[in-house]
Amino acid sequence: MRPLPVGEDALLIECGSGAEAEALHGELLRRRAAGTLPAVREIVPAARTVLIRGLDDPGRFAARLTEWKVPPPTATLLDAVEIPIRYDGPDLAEVAALWGAGSVEEVARIHSAARFRVAFCGFAPGFGYLTGLPERYSVPRRSTPRTAVPAGSVALAGPYTGVYPRSSPGGWQLIGATDAVLWDPAREPAALLAPGTPVRFVPITAEDVR
Amino acid sequence: MTDRAFVVVRAGALTTVQDLGRPGHAHLGVPGSGSLDVPASRLANRLVGNGVEAAVLETTLNGCAVRLRCAASVAVTGAPCPVTVDGRPVAWGAPVAVPAGAVVEAGAVVRGVRSYIAFGGGVAVEPVLGSRSTDLLSGLGPAPLTDGAVLPLGEVAGPSSPVDVVPAPGPPDELVLRILLGPRDDWFTPAALRTLAVGTYWVASASNRIGLRTEGPPLSRARHDELPSEGMVLGAVQVPPDGRPVVFLADHPTTGGYPVIGVVRGRDLAAAAQAAPGTPVRFVPVRRR
Helix, strand or coil, rough: CEEEEEECCCEECCCCHHHHHHHHHHHHHHHHEEEEEEECEEECCCCCCEEEEECCHHHHHHHCCCCCCCCCCCCCCCCCCEEEEEECCHHHHHHHHHCCCCCCHHHHHHHHHHCEEEEEEECCCCCEEEEEHHHHHHHHCCCCCEEEECCCCEEECCCHHHHHHHHEECEEEEEEECCCCCCCCCCCCCCCCCCHHHHEEEEECCCHHH | CCCEEEEHHHHHHHEEEEEECCCCCEEEECCCCCCCCHHHHHHHHHCCCCCCCCCCCECCCCCEEEEEEEEEEEEEECCCCCCCCEEEEECCCCCEEECCCCEEECCCCCCCCEEEEEECCCEEECCCCCEEECCCCCCCCCCCCCCCEEEEEECCCCCCCCCCCCCCCCCCCCCCEEEEECHHHHHHHHHHHHHHCCCCCCCCCCCCCCCCEECCCCCCCCCCCCCCEEEECCCCCCCCCCCEEECCCCCCCCCEECCEEECCCCCHCEEEEEEEEEEEEEECCCCCC
């Protein structure tokens, strides 16, 4: 872990890997819940970092951080959020080819068997970057982004799975769609997926709909 | 026609509702948002007897006009501009008692970019995640004002300030932004760090509430690998592939994948909010306390 100064009152903690950043984020939340973390304004995890804003004394916090023992991310006590999904995205065949999967059904089987966790959010309110697929299933972004990806699209890029909370431009590979509402500011909580939340994708079939 | 509300008569180039923003949701991808010139927004509220957290209107360059459906105290701060009530000039930077049915107008700015209009009771649109601010990046909060829109006002909290008039800010001939280097200054060449400190930049016309874009000498990178997305802060000076620094303002994205060479000190951001396109910009690296 390498703490980097950010402005007057923030630290960016750079971790060796995404898993390490997820573990540190979990530890920060545990310490905040236990009341042993100094007052902070925001804790923002990302791909390989955790940003901590609103520290009274970032230098002192950085020095103490080096003594922390951060356990690896453990099975959370939270129930997994289940996202119903139709594996019918326009890029499904391309993903099957990239994965070396024999068929689109095989992609659906592999993806729905994975246990995901929200590593971090960004891009748009309620857009989670979900990890959990084995590394060999990483896929590149599309060379030409789409100008409009429909809300509810389930998509892959790099090691991540994401669900578009609303229609927006996007360059991820679309493998399916869900009717789940990812973001509703009138709901409490507004975001279905927050960092640390475990997630499963549950296939629905034409019969389920009928 | 005595309900507590106003009707937009002239929305102006871009007028939004702003308060102190919605901090605390960055981990969900929600920008902080809020008034760009926070001291001006707070002052406008104080002048009309509101708490500093009340929502005001933030205009862009050419002001706006509204017809009040109720009598209210109104104050305009931020970028200096002519202020009129039913066409008659009234004071800028002072509480003005506006009768029900009158049109209050903030005109085109004399200098600066954004004027702030506070109303006694505050603009009382429905809050989203604890804030009434319009967030232009993610579309949260009320839409920018349009002609004919009706916006509610809240109940008056207290009397207007007894102050007669506040001084207008001096003309910002040059925008000086003190900057604390990091977290990614080591992604740039020593020459780039020198250029940042001694080079002259200009405010680019593509600037908006998300970021103050600049034109000027490009900053060259020492590292060319891709930076995985990381958390961004208000005032972060992000350097996109064209090498021209962008200063993140209130509606900035919560994460980003271009390196941040440094962070502008919070107290300099109000001046950045008032720097019109073409204004010279100087970045002054300062030491951390």
